[in-house]
Amino acid sequence: MERSAYIIRTHHVKKVYNPGKPDEMTALHDISVEIERGGITVLQGPSGSGKTSLLSAIGCMSRPTEGKIFVDGKDVVKLPERFLTEMRRNKFGFIFQQYHLIRSLSVLDNIVLPLCPTDLPPAEMKERALAVMDRFSITEKKKMKVKFLSGGEQQRVAIARALINNPDVIIADEPTAHLDKKLAAEFMDILAALCGENRTVVIATHDAFVYEHSLVGKIIAMRDGRLAGAH
C-alpha cells in the first residue's frame, strides 16, 4: 500500500437514509474530498448540511450508500462490520458533541474502555491511561464517577479516551458547542498539540471560532449535503 499524502479520500460518496421508505432522505450527494495527513481539517456548514453524516462515513461508523472511501489507501466501504470495527479501533479516535462517556463509570474505566476488547494486559492498559490522564491533568480525578465532573473535565476525559488507542486520525463533531470561549481556546491548543504529533484532526463545526482559528489547515464547506467549494 502506497503511503499517499491523503490519509482519507472519499470518492463520489452518497448517503441515503431510509431508502425506499416515505421518509427517504439523501444526506450526502456525491461528495469527493481529500483529507491530508497531519493538520486540522474543518467541515463547516449550517445545521442539517450533512457534516455528521460525512464524519460518520469517513470514521467507519456507517456505510455510505454509494461511492468509495479510502482510509490509508484501503477501500473500507465493502468491508464486513468487524473490519470496520478494527479500523475504528486502530485508526480513529472520536470526540463526540455530547462527550458520550458512560456516566456511572469512573474516569479511569471510561478511558480504558476502547482497549477492553483487546489482548493488551490490564497493567499496560492502565499505564497508558495514566499517561494520557497525566497529559490532560485529570489524574487526581481518576477514581471519580464521570457524572460528577464539570463539562470541561468531561471533555478532557473524552479526549483522553479518544487518544488511548494512539489513533492516526481524531474525529471531533461539534467539540466546542458546550464550551465557553476560554475552554474552546484550550481545546484548540490541545488539537494543535496533537497535530504536532503527526496526527490528523477532522472537526465538524459551525462555530466560527473554530474554523477561523489560525491552525486550521483546510476548510470543507457544506450546504445541503453538497460541497460548497473547498477553500
Added chain:
Amino acid sequence: MTLYAGLLGTVVLLRWDFQSSSAYQLSLERKTYLISTIMNYVLGFQILSVFLFVYTAEDIHQLFVGAMCATGSLNANPVGWLALLSKIIICFAAGLWLVLNYLDHLGEDFPLVRLKYAVLLVLLPCICADLYLQLQYFLGLDPDIITSCCGSLFSTSGGSVASSIAGLPAGPSMVVFYTGFVLYAVTSLFGLFWEKAFLRYLHSSLAALFFIISMASVVSFISMYVYELPTHHCPFDMIQKEYSFIGYPLYATLFCGVFFGLLPGIFQRAGSIPSLQRNFRKIERTWLLFSLGCMTSFVMLTTYMVLFSNLTYFSVLKVLAGNTANERIIPCLLQH
C-alpha cells in the same frame, strides 16, 4: 432455536449478495452474527451432549437386569448404539462447522459464507435426527429387558465385529498402535516445516487411520491394562469411578487430537483463498501443534497405564496360554 438458525441460514444462502450495499444486505450481515451465536450455543451443546449421553447411559445401567455399564444400557435398546454413533459424528461435524465459521470470519470478503450456510443446512436435519434417535432410545427403554453386557459383547470368543476386535492379539496390536503414532508424529513434524498440500492430506488421512487404530486398541489391549484383567475388553467401563474416570481424559485427548489432525487436510483448499492466505498458515500450524500435543498426551496416558498396570504382559501370555492359576487375576475375575 436451531430451526430459527436454519431459517435464517436459508435466507442468507439465497439472498446473499456481497456486492450490494443495500440495507437488506446489511441486515443479513448482522443476522450472521446471530446465527453464529446460536450455532455456537447449539453446537457447543452438541459436543457437551456426547458426554452427557454416555454419562447418562452409564448412570442408568442399574435399571437393567444384566447391565453393568453403559454397554448394557445401550444394548437394552439397540437404537442407543445408533444414537451414540450419530452423536460422535455430529460432534465432529459441529466442530468442523465452528472452524468453518471461524475461518469465514477471518476473511474480509466472507469467503466461505455460502459453503458455511450450505453445510449448516445439511447439519441441521442431522441434529434433528440425532435428537429423534435420542428420544427413541430413552423412550424405548424398558426396564424389564434383560440385557447382555460388555462381558458378552466384547468377549474374545464370539462372532460379532466387536468381539473379533477384542480378540485381536495384544502384542501385534500394540506394535501397530505405536507404529501408527510414530508415523503420525513424524508427518506432523514434517508438516510443521513444509507446507506441501500432499503432506496435509497425508496428515489428515493418518489422523483418521490412527483414530480407527486407537479405537481398536482401546478394545483390544488398552482396556485390558486398565481393568488389569486379560479377559475384559469393554470400552465403557473405564469411564466408571472404579477406574478413576480414566476414560474421560483418554477419550478427550484422542478425540481432540484426531479432530485437529483432520483439519489441515479438510481445509487445505481454504488456504488458497486470497483473503485467508495471510492468516491460514499460522492457524494451520496451531492445529498441527495442538493435534500433536493431544495425541502425545493420549499415547503417554496409554503407555503409563500399560507400564504401571498390575497386569504384566507376561501374565497375559500366561492366561492366553490357558494357565489361569495366576493369583493376581483370579480375584479380579471374581470381582467382576
Added chain:
Amino acid sequence: MIKHLKIIDYALTSILRRRNKSLAIISAFTVVVTALASILLFSNSLKKEAASLLASAPDLIVQRTMGGRHELIPTDYAAQIRKIHGVGEVNARYWGYYYDALTGANFTVLGTEGNPETLQLLEGRLPAGEGECAIGAGVANLKNTGTGGELILVDSSNTGVLYEVTGVFRADSSLLTNDLIVLSNDAIKGFFGLPPGKATDVAVQVFNENELQTVAAKVKRLLPDSRPITRTELVRTYDMVFNWRSGMMLSVFGAALIAFCILAWDKATGISADEKQEIGILKAIGWDTSEVLALKFWEGVIIALTSYLLGTIAGYLHIFVFNAFLLAPVIKGWSVVFPDFHLTPHLDPYLFFTLGFLTIAPYVASTVIPAWKTAITDPDTIMRG
C-alpha cells in the same frame, strides 16, 4: 484470553452498576433454582435411602397369591424352596399394617428373629421376648414413649396388649424406619392372629446373584401359586416410583422455569435507552458486535451462575438442615407418621450438573436474541445525541 477476562470484568461491573435490575432477576431466578434443587435433592435422597435399605433386603421374596391377591404363605413352602440348588437361608417373615385409631396413623408391624442387618439401625436392643418391641422414632414421638417405656396396641381380638419398648430406631435415615414397630415373631403371630403354619411371605437368600433369575423361575415352577420378587426388581420398582414422583414435580417446576424465562426474555428485550446508548458508545469506540455479544453472554452467565449457586445452597439447606419443611407435606401427604425426620446429606455430582444444565442453559439461551438486538446497535446512532 486476556480479552475475555477483561470483558468478564466489565460484565461484572455493569451488573453491579445496574444493581436493582440485576438483584430482581437474581432473586427471581434463585427462587426457581431453590425449588428445583429442593425437589431433586429430596427425591434423590429418598431414592438413596430406599436403595440403602433395600440393599439389606433379601435377594428373593416369595409371596403367595390367590385370585391375584397377596395371600398368607404356608411355612412348609420354605422347606421346599430350601431344596433348590444355590439357595442359602430361607426365612418365613411375618409383618403387616396396624391402624392406630388414637392417633389416626398407620404403622408397619414387623416380626423378627434378631436379624443382624437391621440391628445397626437400632439404639437399645431388638425385642427378645413376647412382651417387648422396638419402634421407629416417629412412632415413639407420636405415642409419647421411648426406650424403657411402654406401648399399648390393640390386637386382632380387640384387646389392648402392653409391650415394653426395648429400643428405638434412631438411624440417620429414619424415613423408612419411622413408622416401624418390631415385635418378636411369636408375638406378631398372636397379635395379628395369624393361623398356625402361615407366614406373610418368605425371604430367600441366593448365593450367586447371577442365578437369581433362574432360582426365581424354579420357585415359580415348583410352587405355581407363588410370586417370587427379586431384589433387583424391588430396587427398580422403588426407583421408578420415585422417578415418577420427581418427574411430576419436575414438570411442574419446569413450567415455572419456562415462565420465568419468558419473563426474563420480556425484561431483557425491552432494552432501556440508557443501555442502548451505552452499547452505542462501546461500538463507536471500537467494540465489535461479537464482543458486545460476548459481554451479554458473560452477563447472563454471571447472573445465572450466581442464582444457581445461591439456589442450590438454599435448596441444600432447606432439605438437609431445615428438614424440607416446605416440601415434606407435599411428598409425604399419604402418611401422618412423618412428624420429623432427617435425610442423610449426600452430594451427587450428576444431580448438580443436571440442575446447572436445566437452569443456566435456558437462561443464557433466552438472552441470545435480546443480546443480539442490543449488539447490532448502529454506532452511528450516538453521533446524534
